[in-house]
Amino acid sequence: xxxxxxxxxxxxxxxxxxxxxxxxxxxxxxxxxxxxxxxxxxxxxxxxxxxxxxxxxxxxxxxxxxxxxxxxxxxxxxxxxxxxxxxxxxxxxxxxxxxxxxxxxxxxxxx
Amino acid sequence: xxxxxxxxxxxxxxxxxxxxxxxxxxxxxxxxxxxxxxxxxxxxxxxxxxxxxxxxxxxxxxxxxxxxxxxxxxxxxxxxxxxxxxxxxxxxxxxxxxxxxxxxxxxxxxxxxxxxxxxxxxxxxxxxxxxxxxxxxx
Numbered sequence: 001x002x003x004x005x006x007x008x009x010x011x012x013x014x015x016x017x018x019x020x021x022x023x024x025x026x027x028x029x030x031x032x033x034x035x036x037x038x039x040x041x042x043x044x045x046x047x048x049x050x051x052x053x054x055x056x057x058x059x060x061x062x063x064x065x066x067x068x069x070x071x072x073x074x075x076x077x078x079x080x081x082x083x084x085x086x087x088x089x090x091x092x093x094x095x096x097x098x099x100x101x102x103x104x105x106x107x108x109x110x111x
Numbered sequence: 112x113x114x115x116x117x118x119x120x121x122x123x124x125x126x127x128x129x130x131x132x133x134x135x136x137x138x139x140x141x142x143x144x145x146x147x148x149x150x151x152x153x154x155x156x157x158x159x160x161x162x163x164x165x166x167x168x169x170x171x172x173x174x175x176x177x178x179x180x181x182x183x184x185x186x187x188x189x190x191x192x193x194x195x196x197x198x199x200x201x202x203x204x205x206x207x208x209x210x211x212x213x214x215x216x217x218x219x220x221x222x223x224x225x226x227x228x229x230x231x232x233x234x235x236x237x238x239x240x241x242x243x244x245x246x247x248x249x
Contacts, residue, residue: 021155023126052148054155055222059215066210083148090225091218092206 003031011042011107017049020057029060036064041073044106048079053087065097074098078106114179121162121172121191129154129176133187136178146185146245149226153243156219157189157198161239165193180247184228187243196239197232198223 001024004015012035020028035043047053061077068075078100080088088094100106117132119125130151137147158174166172175190204217224230229244 019130019151021126021130021151022123022159023130051144052152054152055215055219056155056159058218062210062213062215069210083145087152087222090206090222096210096213 001027003028005031008044008107009111011044011110013044013046013103013107015046015049019051020053020060022054022056025054025056025060028057029063032060032064033067036068036073036075037071038073039071041068041071042110043068043073044076044078044100044103044110046079046103046106047077047084048081048103050079050084052083055091058087058091058093061093061097074110076100076106076110078103113181114177116175116177118173118175119158121166121174121193123159123162126155126158129158132176133178140180140185142180142185142247146247150185150187150243150245153223153226153245154187154189156223157241157243159219160196160198161189161191161193165191165196165239183247185245185247189241189243190238192238195234197234198241199230199232 001016001018001020006013014031014035016028035041065075076098080099098109100109115132115136117129119128133147133151133154161174172192177188179186198220201217201220203221227243228246231242233240
């Protein structure tokens with residue numbers, strides 16, 4: 001898993017590339033929880049270059065979403081397609097997170 | 112080579128060795144990215160379960176993972192000497208709960224059941240033997 005962070009008009013975009021599994025999920029969790037831990041943070045997580053995500057990754061996303069609620073931060077996901085979308089669907093997560101189609105739409109939704 | 116076997120100790124730090132073994136095996140057999148992804152997720156879930164819940168004695172244990180392709184099926188056989196655990200008997204998680212009530216427990220086995228074509232569990236002596244099968248044509 002590789003992470004790439006960019007700023008776009010007050011919104012932080014975190015691109016996650018490769019695989020989220022029980023080995024890599026803690027690294028993502030640390031970064032994401034810190035990002036949404038600041039009050040009123042606006043974060044987009046781009047999964048368009050992600051191969052797959054296991055339950056360890058969803059556990060991290062659930063924690064980040066709950067943390068974002070506490071800090072009135074906005075957490076938007078984008079690029080959820082193919083295999084990754086299938087896993088979101090299996091876990092019933094498509095309605096649980098704010099999911100935008102493209103990165104641009106994600107930035108608009110978070111901003 | 113039509114079969115490969117990897118043995119790891121019961122700790123998460125060993126998991127990347129299994130991921131690499133699956134990648135190598137997949138490359139040798141030209142398996143599709145979709146099939147490989149499904150098997151990687153399933154193995155991550157099963158191995159996590161074994162390491163987290165299979166033992167209480169804090170001792171080292173060996174977990175063996177054998178991969179093979181047979182009759183157009185990718186098969187992973189996982190053998191461990193942890194507590195008896197039949198994933199087929201585990202209950203599905205509530206995947207409709209709202210964020211505040213949502214728990215990730217049970218999700219991993221739910222994924223395994225839905226991603227694999229067939230799952231076979233056997234308890235042989237003091238060992239769990241779990242076979243995961245994924246059709247290569249789906």
